[in-house]
């Protein structure tokens with residue numbers, strides 16, 4: 385079955401998210417395997433936005449463990465409260481970091497990464513993982529990304 389995405393260019397990021405979200409909904413429909421769905425969400429985001437790194441860490445035995453992602457190899461385990469990912473898990477909130485060098489405890493998996501957004505994934509009120517997106521540009525993410533990425537990860541619970 386063909387699963388090609390329609391990628392739009394030359395528009396603002398809101399339009400790009402609005403084009404992508406129904407397509408992601410389609411990709412997730414009828415599939416309940418978590419790894420398959422996380423992998424396709426990471427791939428779809430990478431295809432549309434070509435971010436430096438996009439992927440998931442999943443809570444396993446009180447640690448975040450690397451899950452499906454697109455981009456360069458990354459750190460495999462992150463403790464609660466550590467780095468941006470561990471902080472997002474601990475605080476149970478989305479964290480937007482315009483300049484990773486200014487975030488105390490930031491974990492540099494790749495020196496090319498300059499800014500970052502991390503959103504917690506919830507299931508039954510508990511954090512079960514995080515979505516992490518890294519950019520090689522400073523201040524690449526804002527409230528628009530937070531809003532639409534939240535919508536995308538909410539689709540994973542449907």
Ligand code: SME
Nearest residue numbers: 458467468469490491493
């Ligand atoms: N920078 C993250 C670690 C994960 S990588 O960026 C893929 C952090 O500080 O939690």
